[in-house]
Amino acid sequence: MAKNGKKMETQRSVDQEVKAICDIMRRGNCAGAMQYVPELTWILFLRILDEMEEQERQAAEAVGAAFAPSIEAPYRWSDWAAPGSEFRTELFEKGQGNVFAFVNGPAYGEDNKTSLLPYLKNLEKRPNATAKQKVISEVISGVDRVRIDTERNFLDVLDKVDAITSAAIDDTHVFTLSQVYEGLLLKMGEKGNDGGQFFTPREVIRAIVRVIDPSVGETIYDPGCGTGGFLAQAFEYMTGPKNEKIKSADDLSVLKRDTFWGREKDNVVYPIALANLILHGIDKPNLWHGNTLTDQVGYGGLFEGAPPQFDVILSNPPFGGKEGKDAQSKFDYKTGATQVLFLQHVIANLKKKGRCGIVLDEGLLFRTNEDAFVKTKRKLLDDCNVWCIVSLPGGVFTSAGAGVKTNLVFFTKGERTKRIWYYDLTDIKVLKKTPLVSKHFDEFFKLLPKKEESELSWFVDLDERRKKAAAEASPFKKEAERHARAAAQWNEKLKELKKAKPKKAPAIEKAEAKQKAEAKAARLAAGKAKEIEDAVYDLKAVNPNRKPEVDTRTPEDLLDLIEAKGREIAKVLFALRQ
Template identity: 40%
Template sequence: MSIQNNIDRITDILRRDDGISGAMHYTEQISWILFLKFLNDYEDNKSDEAFLEGTDYNYVLRKDLRWHQWACPKDDTGKLDVKRALTGDDLIDFVNKTLFPYLQVFKNTTNDPKSLTYKIGAIFEYLDNRIASGHTLREVLDIIDSLDFQSSDELFELSQVYENLLKSMGSDGGNSGEFYTPRAIIKAMVETTDIKVGDTIYDGAVGSGGFLVEAFDFLTAGDKKEKLSAKDWETIQNDTFFGQEKTSLGYVMGMMNMILHGIESPNVYKGNTLTQNIRDFQEKDRHDVILANPPFGGKEKKQIQQNFPVESNATEILFMQHFMKMLKLEGRAAIVVPEGVLFQTNNAFTKVKQTLLENYNVHTIVSLPSGVFLPYSGVKTNILYFDRKGATNNIWYYDVTPPYKLTKNKPITYEHIAEFVHLFHNPKERNHTNTKLKDAVTSSSVERSCNDWTVNIKDIKDNDLSAKNPHKVVEVIHQSPKELLTAIKQNDTEINTLMNQIESLIDG
């Protein structure tokens, strides 16, 4: 049976459990169980390596709380030892009263995100077992026990299956969508930030880890991995991926997603990014590449706002300041922002954008279509690209225009953004003015749609960076004075009719 079929079986089993409600819950529960199975296989592998080297490996987990002791103990034939395997109320009591309390105290022992101890503590700090039936949990444990985390092929397949789980959770709506950014957008952002081995890559709102996973895949895909030296591989594993995630659910899913995709030691902390005072950041704390889709529409209390030169309760403006301060000299960033960040002109928004334009090079803005984040959010969004290589001069805009209205069941695809990626890497083919074009032609003499334009900083008024596509023709219906007068009289007649109806209802 394929891994996808096994995970489908697990989700079907969990849906029947009284403690599980929706995709967010069953993804969370699958995540912590998968993590403990991974941890067991990882530690067993380390123990085998140590044995071959003539040394001993010190297990992080206590012996009686390792997977093969409590989850799926085996008999002499290698089959489940039914005499020792807990089930029913005994299993639930063990997990809730012994296993979880043990794992949750790991948070008090280290602040090193590279250590297994930190990962365990951060994952289980605010996590609870939601599975109500011990018989349900026994079925799930037996299925996950069959997965082999030491097989690269199986690990790859499992990573794809887990990605689908996260996607289904994001499309489930509610708060769960904040953890998942459509892969098409992530892929386009990674492909346009010129990532190289040796760069540090940072996401201050990690969520399910999509940006870091895609960046890892970009650095290691195809024959790239074969060409990496041992030092390069160590750098990628230990000193490349950095981030922070506020929620426990996001953290466990992000860690699981990264581990399944092959990032064994991401430098990802559990915590609220905005609690850091950005005035304290030094060059050694900053990063070469920033990729993020931070939460927007939220509010932060006054104590948090004081960590920023421009105080605001809008999380999107606080995150913008954070990312600006976290960017190294010569570094580059691609950030998803709500459209309000571009056009709003209140005091905080204006000050932050003025600093951004004067101290950073905002070179590209991508206008994303409405519906990209449905059903989680219908807010119109943009991708804001900037680097720390001087002030802004010209901004190249690209308007992503799918051939149909995006919905939950008709999401954005990479094909909708492919032209942007091509033009990003081939600037000679772009439209270098903001004038209307009727027949834009690429160097290959193939007609393309007029989705891009360029604006000089001198033509931007009041720090309004909103994407106004000059090529989109707005049809204006010109009416004669007589036609206008007739329309006005018709409106007045309809208003009087409605008013009479309302009066009659009142009098009646």
């Protein structure tokens, strides 16, 4: 709570508390968001975990049930971190260095007892470790020591984090505690920080989840989950703001433990994703730590029992990366392009009749000059029904340090794509101070149920496009076959001439030239046919209904404008001369 004991009733009041914590961490050797967010993650996580366990203990006592805490004394937040706690006071009074010795380890005190971080990391190694203990160990896995420079700064952070609890935040007026943490992740994703690659703008996530409309009983998967934004938003969507969508305790248990699955490679981001999902209320985040594309695992203990395929996949896979042969060897269509391999992974891991909402870059949609791009999109359109593509405005990912033009692609596995409904959002000007917001999707959601055509929406008939391409390519295929047969005949003639005695050099040279010419003509014709057929898989959004902008100004209007601008320039020059 605030120092005066009142609840934080405005977003501004919560933001100020979080900013105060970040300011302390910045002065304490954690300069950028990529430094202080991971540090604050494990601290905030232990604080909230302690609060959750205390609530569970009280609930168990109320019904006379046994309760076993995940963390024992003196390693609970309430023992060592809470202001005024007996053990924290004892550590502080023993002199400088004792707080860090207890936290960092490997041991503390005269008895060389196990310190906090080693204790937490070893929880998952216990023979009877619970799912929550495994999560705790993984959240702490990348923390080797406190990064804040002094014990005084560290204790100041602990004091302020202790004040930000669910009891301190009036969630009837401001957002929930999980959204406080999302605000921190947003800082990490801002331009200039290195975390943009792991962060998807929240309005994009909300739109995708709303379109896919996941329900209780379905499994949700993100193969490159970053900070866990898609999984967290899906949980919020499936429960409702006040759990009003939950029909039974069993439904809630399924959502909290058996619904959400993901993979993340980055050592810093993986524990952040775990903490984010825990703070959103997912008791068992089933996250796999390792390289999705090579299948090299860092830690897979939380992913045990994963289904072979999933009902729903929500993802914003990395784009622009280059993968090596280890990753490519796992896929049918080999390429160094990360996003193409991820799309192949998504198709393979989606159940029949499963639904997917995915962010794909413009390059993947329109490129037809590389086999892996074409074949991956052909498989997508042949094995899945791509029923909607939303063309996002430029700049949506710019605040996250990524200026790539992107699209939202929605599909259902098990049916061939016949028609794609497109929606165009590219007219929206997205800047840092004017980001994409929910109202920008209002018209899209209004038209989506019936997939109506408008100035911003249209259909592309894939069946018609395939049919037209086949007709256009057919003459070139026949031409290629004709030249190939001729090349084969000249090749046989060439063999005969080379066997003949005496050899006739002029005849051999003529046959070789003819064979090469026919083979080249066959390749050119086949290449032209392939180019026509591959063009079917250029899925870039090109709005045919867009009204052209016509400049209706007369020559006199333009002259008046030039004259007015001239006067403005003259005034500025006069002012500068003075």
